[in-house]
Amino acid sequence: MPEGLAGFLEELGYTTPFDVQTATIPDALDGRDVAVRAPTGSGKTLAFGVPLLMGAEDAAPRRPRGLVLAPTRELADQIQRELEPIAHAGGRSIIAVYGGVGFDQQKRALARGVDVLVACPGRLADLIGQGDVDLSDVRVAVIDEADRMSDMGFLPEVKRLMDRTPADRQTLLYSATLDGDVAVLTRKYQRDPAFHEVGDPQPNIEDMRHIFWRLDSASRVEVASNLIQAAGPTIVFCRTRRRADRIARQLARAGASSAAIHGSRSQNQRTRALKSFADGKVEALVATDVAARGIHVDNVACVLHFDPPVDDKTYIHRSGRTARAGARGVVVSFVDDDELRDADRMVRNLGLRADLNTPAPASLQGAAERLRAEPGESFADPSLAPRTSRARSNGIGREERGRNGAHNRGRPARNGASRADAPRGRTAGRRRRPSAARRA
Known part of the structure; x- marks a missing residue:
């Protein structure tokens, strides 16, 4: 990664990378799709956040360049808060959209132009239906906690959203498991992904x-x-x-x-x-x-x-x-x-x-x-x-x-x-x- 970004991460306290970051960031920075089995709490937000922010820039209004799909409001908010200092340092903008709050503030932010959009599937589908988001400019898409997406019944919506992104986008998928419905996502939406397995499949x-x-x-x-x-x-x-x-x-x-x-x-x-x-x-x-x-x-x-x-x-x-x-x-x-x-x-x-x-x-x-x-x-x-x-x-x-x-x-x-x-x-x-x- 650029020396300036590495120095800024060190200032934020990121001095020693977690295993998932060491394993996946090089492939992601090379432009490869990655499919990663990693447990919650392993440091994966930064693992996908660095290549995501480096690949998303100059977004037009309502047309984000980077997309993160997350299963819950709390996770979407956490991802946005964790990546915001890095985004700001690199001149990128990032917001999170999810249900449970009003549309107006989210719509105004999208109208100004957002480089990276972190979203729960249901709210994102609503915003697309109202003409407030267009995913046709997405260059990097992240599906986080894909196994939980499956458990919560969100995969049909995830597929519809991914179908709205360009076919040549880069896709980074993170999950606690890579079998079953998650394997279907990998086969359909990733091209020759680099597979990585980090940490125990379940909490130790x-x-x-x-x-x-x-x-x-x-x-x-x-x-x-x-x-x-x-x-x-x-x-x-x-x-x-x-x-x-x-x-x-x-x-x-x-x-x-x-x-x-x-x-x-x-x-x-x-x-x-x-x-x-x-x-x-x-x-x-x-x-x-x-x-x-x-x-x-x-x-x-x-x-x-x-x-x-x-x-x-x-x-x-x-x-x-x-x-x-x-x-x-x-x-x-x-x-x-x-x-x-x-x-x-x-x-x-x-x-x-x-x-x-x-x-x-x-x-x-x-x-x-x-x-x-x-x-x-x-x-x-x-x-x-x-x-x-x-x-x-x-x-x-x-x-x-x-x-x-x-x-x-x-x-x-x-x-x-x-x-x-x-x-x-x-x-x-x-x-x-x-x-x-x-x-x-």
Whole structure:
């Protein structure tokens, strides 16, 4: 790449490229189509962003030269924000268009001329239908997270949009998988692509500590609040939109600042919630599974399955929000007696090394206070996560008791990250409302 661009990237903090960038940028800069299997959080936005911005310039009004198709509003917005400083430095313009907000501002920006357009398929189709976008000048097209496009039923629209671009355009495709419907896209819209496979096909669950806490529904909010305050930035998964709103309110009342994100929230509400979490202004982001598809935030210390996932694949996708880019993380699941059998089956299916504990809220609160006072301590504090025997190959490790009734503790696991390395969700010196356990 040009020396000036390389220097600017270094000023922005991009000093050592990720594997996906090293593997794909040379082919893309040579003008080749590329098809890349890479997991979320691997650095692929910059991998396609650099060649995209270098190949898109001098766009006429309503006729972008570069196009990025993304499955969710949050991802489209994140791509635009990540690439905007680079675009500005190179004299390029970039905007994102998606549903959930009004058309007027997007139409005005398109009328002025946009070099790179980041778009969700549905909104882009609407803008084309209203005469506000013409894709016939696109030189570089990117299909990001193609597997999620397929999962969400967007591929027919993606195909219609790609059919509106010139046949000789360059196409860069990124996906967590390259089979099935994604392979159809590759065959139809790419010419002799360079194939690259980077990282594990699924999040590396071995980089996570998996803990299952046996709790009834009445105890979950207080335990979750103490966990969040001790662990740091946490994504909390709930079953429904209404439940996500309720849990976020309850966590906030219990002392853990929280924001909810789901499909019933307006785009402005979703953007504010995600930004507050990414900036460390709230400690927890409470999300539904569908909304979480657009969450791409680094330094998530913990994933909490407040409600159990519907299947093994969902557990992996949820848990993959932590332990990114070589970091480690903690995954905690709340289970009640009726859910133990399903949890045990999932642990065996996935080959997890998991603990099963019954946490004591008072111990959790004490651990949270010590961690706030000593931010260098790890999350894996013995009073926070009671240690048990490690999981055997036939399921969750059960609590073992000796003849005197005391727990036989196993060796604790550490998550490899200190509190000082993660963004803070609280303001120094702020007083917290004590938990019910402490008030008692």
